[in-house]
Amino acid sequence: MSTEKKKRLLTGDELEQIAAHFRMLGEPMRLKILQAVCHEPRKVNDIVTAVGATQANVSKHLSLLAAAGILSRQRAGQSIYYGLQDKLTLKMCALVQSQRAG
Amino acid sequence: MSTEKKKRLLTGDELEQIAAHFRMLGEPMRLKILQAVCHEPRKVNDIVTAVGATQANVSKHLSLLAAAGILSRQRAGQSIYYGLQDKLTLKMCALVQSQRAG
DNA sequence: TTGACATATATCTATTTAGTTATACATTTA
DNA sequence: TAAATGTATAACTAAATAGATATATGTCAA
Numbered sequence: 001m002s003t004e005k006k007k008r009l010l011t012g013d014e015l016e017q018i019a020a021h022f023r024m025l026g027e028p029m030r031l032k033i034l035q036a037v038c039h040e041p042r043k044v045n046d047i048v049t050a051v052g053a054t055q056a057n058v059s060k061h062l063s064l065l066a067a068a069g070i071l072s073r074q075r076a077g078q079s080i081y082y083g084l085q086d087k088l089t090l091k092m093c094a095l096v097q098s099q100r101a102g
Numbered sequence: 103m104s105t106e107k108k109k110r111l112l113t114g115d116e117l118e119q120i121a122a123h124f125r126m127l128g129e130p131m132r133l134k135i136l137q138a139v140c141h142e143p144r145k146v147n148d149i150v151t152a153v154g155a156t157q158a159n160v161s162k163h164l165s166l167l168a169a170a171g172i173l174s175r176q177r178a179g180q181s182i183y184y185g186l187q188d189k190l191t192l193k194m195c196a197l198v199q200s201q202r203a204g
Numbered sequence: 205t206t207g208a209c210a211t212a213t214a215t216c217t218a219t220t221t222a223g224t225t226a227t228a229c230a231t232t233t234a
Numbered sequence: 235t236a237a238a239t240g241t242a243t244a245a246c247t248a249a250a251t252a253g254a255t256a257t258a259t260g261t262c263a264a
Contacts, residue, residue, distance in 0.1 A: 012130065015130040016130045018130075018133060018199055019127070019129055019132075021198045022124045022128040023125070025124040025128075026122070026125035026128045027121055027221095028117040028118045029222080029223090030121075031117045031121055035111055035112065043240085044240070044241060044242095045240065045241085053223085054224070055242095056224075056225080056226090056241095056242080059243085060222085060242085062241095078240050078241085079239095079240065080242095086201070091197075092197065092198075095193075099190055100171075145211095146210070146211060147210070155253085156253075156254070157210085157212090158213080158254075159252075159254080162252085163252090164211095164212095165213090180211085181210065181261095182211065206263100207262105207263090207264085209263100210259100211258100211259080211261100212259065214255100214258085215256085216255085216256105217252105217253090217254085218252090218254105219252080219253105220250085220251085220252095221250085221251105222247105222249085222250095224245100224248105225244100225246085226243100226245090227244080227245100229241080230240080230242090231239080231240080232238085232239080233238080234235105234236085234238095
């Protein structure tokens with residue numbers, strides 16, 4: 001009995017979807033935003049303050065991250081709270097960091 | 103005793119390095135190349151054939167992936183063999199795919 | 205050497221996108 | 235209502251980069 005895993009090649013669509021996900025994580029400002037919301041959901045304004053960018057810029061990144069399924073979005077009064085959808089993203093960042101650190 | 107992990111925020115340089123690593127994985131053609139070399143190192147020409155792109159284009163991607171530490175590079179005669187440096191990249195692709203698949 | 209083969213690089217074009225500024229939209233309170 | 239606050243979006247500019255074509259570099263064989 002072989003120990004080899006039989007894996008088909010990914011289709012073009014699958015490759016594009018996976019690549020798109022990685023592209024989402026390929027911007028320092030978005031990673032900074034993920035750091036800001038990694039412990040609990042936070043309001044847009046708090047995130048803006050935490051990352052030190054313009055409100056418009058942060059809002060655009062938040063929309064992209066939510067559309068990609070990486071962040072959750074919930075209104076509470078006038079405020080919108082964004083939070084991590086899952087821990088996978090953080091784990092991957094940690095993996096990359098640990099590898100790069102040696 | 104708290105169960106919270108105490109984690110410092112990543113520096114700008116660290117964020118940029120992690121982001122750069124994700125950007126490397128953010129192109130479908132590069133993922134396709136990774137698929138082509140995931141089992142064993144292969145010659146450039148074989149990879150070119152496997153992915154169906156131009157030699158110049160594949161060569162450029164291979165150089166980038168090697169410079170990023172994702173692929174190894176070794177000459178054997180006239181040929182250059184590129185192979186995966188570690189299994190981390192494949193694991194991350196599998197993680198993303200499994201998440202997107204539900 | 206010369207020629208054949210394998211890979212890399214230089215230059216260019218077109219596309220994508222991060223960030224800016226200004227403005228629109230949505231919600232609460234007076 | 236109107237005003238204030240919080241968030242999103244539209245339009246634009248600048249920078250990054252994937253892919254194409256042409257050419258250069260490196261290696262081996264005759």
